[in-house]
C-alpha cells in the first residue's frame with residue numbers, strides 16, 4: 001500500500017472529479033462521430049471544463065499555489081515556491097476519435113523540482129501516482145520499470161509528429177534507426193500515459209520530441225520513482241524546457257539514447 005501525503009490526496013480528488021466529466025463527454029463523443037460537424041468543438045469544451053474543475057479543486061485546497069496549464073497557461077500564485085503543472089486531457093486526438101486512451105496529468109513542483117505526479121486514465125480507471133522518495137504506484141500497487149536489458153527484446157513507445165507539428169524529418173530518421181534495433185515500436189497518443197506505462201514496465205522505453213511541460217511533468221517523476229531514468233534527447237535534465245524526452249531503465253535508456261544519436265548524425 002502507498003502512503004499518500006495530503007497533497008497527493010488533493011491531486012487524486014481533483015483528478016477523479018474532472019474524470020467524471022471526461023467520462024460523460026467521451027460517451028457523447030462516441031455518439032457524435034457520425035454527425036457531419038463532428039465532435040471537435042465539443043472536445044475543446046470538454047478539455048476546458050476538465051481543466052476548470054482541476055483548477056478550482058486545487059485552488060480551494062492549496063490557496064496561493066501557482067499554475068501552469070495547457071489551456072489556461074500561467075497563473076502566478078502568492079506562494080512562489082509551489083506550482084501545479086496540469087494537462088487536463090492528454091491524448092486529445094484519441095478522445096476526439098473515440099479511442100479510449102487518454103489521461104489527466106497533474107504534477108506538483110516545489111522550488112522548481114517535481115515532487116509529486118499523477119497520471120489517470122479515466123476509461124481504464126488506472127491511477128498512476130508517485131511522490132519523491134516514496135516509489136510509484138498503480139491503483140495502490142507498487143510499480144517498477146521493466147528489467148529487460150537488450151533493445152532487441154524491448155517494446156519502445158514514441159510519438160509521431162502530425163500535420164502542423166514540427167520535426168517530421170527528424171522523426172522519420174529516428175524511426176529509421178530505432179526500428180532496426182527493437183522488438184516493437186508503439187505509438188499510443190498520450191505522452192503522459194506513455195511515461196506512466198514505462199513506469200509500470202509495459203513499455204520498456206520511450207522517446208519523443210517537441211512536447212510541452214504539462215505533457216511530461218507528472219510522467220517524469222513516475223518513471224524515476226519506478227526506478228527508471230529520464231533525460232531530454234541530449235542526455236540533459238532539461239526535459240520541461242527542451243520538449244524532448246527519453247525514458248527507460250538505466251541500460252535501455254542509455255542504449256536508446258545512443259541509437260537516437262545515430263539518427264541525428266549527418267550520413
Ligand code: 2AM
Nearest residue numbers: 089090091092159189190191211212215
Ligand atoms: P495533447 O493530446 O494534449 O495535445 C502525442 O504524441 C503527444 O503529443 C500527446 O501527449 C499530445 O498532447 C502531445 N502534443 C500534441 N500536439 C502538441 C503540441 N503542439 N505541443 C506539445 N505537445 C503536443
Ligand code: CA
Nearest residue numbers: 087090091215
Ligand atoms: Ca498534452
